Amino acid sequence: MxxxxxxxxxxxxxxxxxxxxxxxxxxxxxRQVRAQEPRCSVAAVLSGLATTLLVMMHLLGEAVANGGPGWLNLAVLMLALGGHQGCRAGVDRHGAGHRRGCALRDDPRVASAAGVFIGSAV
Structure with missing residues (x-):
């Protein structure tokens, strides 16, 4: 029952x-970032976005702690979730790009040669 x-x-x-x-x-x-090839610039943008979200979360949390309306707690939780997801996606993208030669991948002429060179170096 x-x-x-x-x-x-x-x-x-x-x-x-x-x-x-x-x-x-x-x-x-x-989802869109994971569908693309890893690039250092995407990882930097995601890390900046995550930092912005986490700073806004901290400021709203301080406002709630100093007597702000209680419904702002929901906004604090949503900003924390967004900041966490953005930070994790940025770190994942940077790690994937770094393993494949992230510094060289920004130049498309060097990317294929770097992939062959890094893939063959064992």
């Missing part, structure tokens, strides 16, 4: 999760 009462809540949570995975701005950004 309890499971019958819990099923609507489970379905609602699953629907919200699916919606956020498909349409949340940070998830769209991360």
């Amino acid at each position: 309890v499971i019958v009462l819990a099923l609507p809540a489970i379905f609602a949570v699953a629907a919200i999760h699916r919606f956020l995975q498909l349409y949340a701005p940070t998830n769209l950004l991360v």
Whole structure:
């Protein structure tokens, strides 16, 4: 009987999760970045975006701690999630690019030669 009462809540949570995975701005950004080739410039932009989000999160958190409205806690959580996702995507992209010669990949003429050279150096 309890499971019958819990099923609507489970379905609602699953629907919200699916919606956020498909349409949340940070998830769209991360999905687009992962589809591209790793580049140092993309990693730098993502790290800058993550830093901005985390600074805004800190400022809003301080405002809430100093007597601001309680609903700002939701904004603090959303900024923390976005900052974490952006930072992780930037680190993942930089790591993938660095393993393939990130400094050389910005020049398309050198990228193929660098990939062959780095791939053959064992």
